[in-house]
Amino acid sequence: MQKIDEIENLVKIISKLPGLGPKSAKRIVLKLINNREELIKPMAKVLADVYRNISRCKICGTLKSNSIECSYSSCEMIDNKYDKICVVENISDQWSIESSNIYKGYFHILGGTISSAGQNKEDLLVSSLVERVKKDSIKEVILATSATVEGQTTAYYIQDSLKNLDIKISKLAQGLPVGGEIESLDDGTLYSAFKNRTGLEEDSD
Numbered sequence: 001m002q003k004i005d006e007i008e009n010l011v012k013i014i015s016k017l018p019g020l021g022p023k024s025a026k027r028i029v030l031k032l033i034n035n036r037e038e039l040i041k042p043m044a045k046v047l048a049d050v051y052r053n054i055s056r057c058k059i060c061g062t063l064k065s066n067s068i069e070c071s072y073s074s075c076e077m078i079d080n081k082y083d084k085i086c087v088v089e090n091i092s093d094q095w096s097i098e099s100s101n102i103y104k105g106y107f108h109i110l111g112g113t114i115s116s117a118g119q120n121k122e123d124l125l126v127s128s129l130v131e132r133v134k135k136d137s138i139k140e141v142i143l144a145t146s147a148t149v150e151g152q153t154t155a156y157y158i159q160d161s162l163k164n165l166d167i168k169i170s171k172l173a174q175g176l177p178v179g180g181e182i183e184s185l186d187d188g189t190l191y192s193a194f195k196n197r198t199g200l201e202e203d204s205d
């Protein structure tokens, strides 16, 4: 096949997406090219819109429209007032927990974990978590990081950062499979991990 730069570049980018390799990327590119008006044109527009208008909140870590100003007292785009924050690594973890309907409260998205090498602490939104806990009158912080070495190291680091505050800190129950990432858990496992979270028995919903 004749090498066409534009196509090669598109295949390269698409094969970086989760679950896609070069083979499926080529199929997608072919589908796009065969549907210029229906797919490529609107896709180019919505991608540009997302690039321009959507970013991560520097306080709670969630995705937000740039037109929304986050502040510590009204950071998330929800009307309810809660006294719990669930700390997760990525927004996909938040989506898993939300769709299982087991938890009602705020979320805080760290944006990753502390690597085993102990770097990148600064990249995680830990100091903004501490500020939120203070300013939002939070009573419980639930650490829902993965059951991996990095996830547990991160949980320990956060626990340490919160130690001087008068709040309950709980961790998802040990029922999590070792190496388990939150987003890959089924609802039943998530439910029991939340229900049986350690550090808070009398008010566990």
Ligand SMILES: [Zn+2]
Pocket: 057, 058, 059, 060, 061, 062, 070, 071, 075, 076
């Ligand atoms: Zn926010």
